[in-house]
Amino acid sequence: MARISFYGGVGTVTGSKYLLEHNGKRVLVDCGLFQGLKELRERNWQEPPFDPKEIDAVIITHAHIDHTGFLPRLVKLGFTGKVFTSRATCDLLQILLPDSGRLQEEEADYRNRKNLTRHAPALPLYDEADALDALKLLVPIPNDGNPVEITDGFKASFNVAGHILGASLVLVEMEQARETGESIKFLFSGDLGHYDQPIVKDPTAPAQADYVMVESTYGNRLHGDVSSEDGMADVINEAAKNNEPILIPAFAIGRTQEILYLIRELEDAKRIPVLPVRVDSPMAAQATQVYNRFTEEHDEEYASILSGKRHPLRTGSMQTASTRAESMKLNDEKGTRIIISASGMLTGGRVLHHAMRVLPNKNATLIFVGYQAAGTTGRRILDGETEVKIMKEWIPVRCHVRRIEGFSAHADWKAVLRWLEGLQNKPQMVFTTHGEPDAAEAMAGHIRERFGWNVVVPQYGQTIELL
Numbered sequence: 192m193a194r195i196s197f198y199g200g201v202g203t204v205t206g207s208k209y210l211l212e213h214n215g216k217r218v219l220v221d222c223g224l225f226q227g228l229k230e231l232r233e234r235n236w237q238e239p240p241f242d243p244k245e246i247d248a249v250i251i252t253h254a255h256i257d258h259t260g261f262l263p264r265l266v267k268l269g270f271t272g273k274v275f276t277s278r279a280t281c282d283l284l285q286i287l288l289p290d291s292g293r294l295q296e297e298e299a300d301y302r303n304r305k306n307l308t309r310h311a312p313a314l315p316l317y318d319e320a321d322a323l324d325a326l327k328l329l330v331p332i333p334n335d336g337n338p339v340e341i342t343d344g345f346k347a348s349f350n351v352a353g354h355i356l357g358a359s360l361v362l363v364e365m366e367q368a369r370e371t372g373e374s375i376k377f378l379f380s381g382d383l384g385h386y387d388q389p390i391v392k393d394p395t396a397p398a399q400a401d402y403v404m405v406e407s408t409y410g411n412r413l414h415g416d417v418s419s420e421d422g423m424a425d426v427i428n429e430a431a432k433n434n435e436p437i438l439i440p441a442f443a444i445g446r447t448q449e450i451l452y453l454i455r456e457l458e459d460a461k462r463i464p465v466l467p468v469r470v471d472s473p474m475a476a477q478a479t480q481v482y483n484r485f486t487e488e489h490d491e492e493y494a495s496i497l498s499g500k501r502h503p504l505r506t507g508s509m510q511t512a513s514t515r516a517e518s519m520k521l522n523d524e525k526g527t528r529i530i531i532s533a534s535g536m537l538t539g540g541r542v543l544h545h546a547m548r549v550l551p552n553k554n555a556t557l558i559f560v561g562y563q564a565a566g567t568t569g570r571r572i573l574d575g576e577t578e579v580k581i582m583k584e585w586i587p588v589r590c591h592v593r594r595i596e597g598f599s600a601h602a603d604w605k606a607v608l609r610w611l612e613g614l615q616n617k618p619q620m621v622f623t624t625h626g627e628p629d630a631a632e633a634m635a636g637h638i639r640e641r642f643g644w645n646v647v648v649p650q651y652g653q654t655i656e657l658l
């Protein structure tokens with residue numbers, strides 16, 4: 192008897208963890224960290240609802256921490272099996288997981304110094320060494336649709352999902368899972384990208400599947416037709432005219448590369464002047480290298496630029512600051528320049544040093560290119576607060592604050608329907624996950640209405656028999 196249990200990524204976009212059981216084996220699909228609200232984050236600390244020692248293998252859809260950040264904890268709690276994921280995801284995890292371990296250590300240190308802990312001393316959820324242990328278990332798989340053996344009775348194939356580099360749709364085949372001896376095919380969308388996104392390919396059309404799990408981040412929203420290109424060109428030109436510096440806080444993996452690609456395109460089209468671009472994030476620099484390494488993941492445009500011996504992520508006058516000293520040096524520069532630095536919501540990282548200079552300067556421009564979650568410094572600035580606290584200092588906000596829409600790595604609900612349309616059969620059941628409750632319900636409604644399929648919005652901890 193095969194079954195699935197939902198231990199994350201339901202009722203929320205974080206903590207994705209789906210447990211498949213069949214043939215006496217247990218396979219966990221995604222192993223994400225809960226983020227955001229306190230009651231969610233506390234789940235990271237609770238004893239998992241399954242024994243990590245009894246998990247036979249893990250499958251990872253893509254590198255984002257809300258899909259992978261619990262992996263070092265799983266290893267720390269005794270998991271020793273293999274972790275199957277795409278080749279590019281393996282390389283991105285080499286950057287992301289150790290960084291996540293360091294952040295966990297810093298957080299524990301902070302709690303100890305501030306006496307914020309009920310447990311003395313506060314321990315990290317996991318540390319950098321645990322993250323390195325987790326990396327040893329990775330098995331890189333080509334994102335090409337060919338089935339690989341996961342464990343006895345389980346096969347899986349990985350295909351491009353178009354969300355970020357390396358992101359996969361995963362079709363899991365549970366062999367002889369029915370009484371008739373037939374297998375059950377379960378398709379996980381992972382996070383789905385939208386069509387015509389730069390750099391990565393469009394999502395691969397789904398194959399035949401008995402069960403489908405589909406993400407619903409934008410289950411109740413549409414991206415609209417705002418062009419991020421036009422918005423970016425206008426803001427950069429205005430700042431250049433006034434000789435103002437520009438600061439763009441951006442997540443190091445994915446968004447930074449998208450921004451570089453866009454600026455280079457605008458320069459090539461002569462829609463903006465060639466300005467100094469400074470990427471101040473060692474993680475972003477490493478990730479950019481990974482982006483160029485995996486040609487099989489690139490869309491046609493990206494591939495053709497690369498084959499023309501151009502670097503699609505290199506603008507006309509670009510420098511990357513890796514060391515602290517290089518980062519400090521950027522402070523001495525004058526005139527219009529574009530500084531791209533992480534974190535994207537101004538919650539930490541090198542971007543804070545730049546923000547302390549840019550925010551009080553009424554002749555400077557701050558550009559938001561990503562979602563600013565409630566409670567973050569980025570959100571406060573966007574909400575119009577005139578003073579924000581950065582590194583214990585109150586900083587006045589006098590610069591121009593701009594927000595450019597149109598950047599999202601997720602398919603909206605219409606794009607999800609477009610993707611589902613490619614399915615070659617009527618599935619027995621569809622699950623909508625990876626959405627806030629309203630979004631998951633709305634996505635389920637859209638699917639029922641369009642296709643008349645049986646759609647379930649699973650609850651945290653729920654188990655469903657697969658027949």
Ligand SMILES: [Zn+2]
Nearest residue numbers: 253255354382
């Ligand atoms: Zn993601």
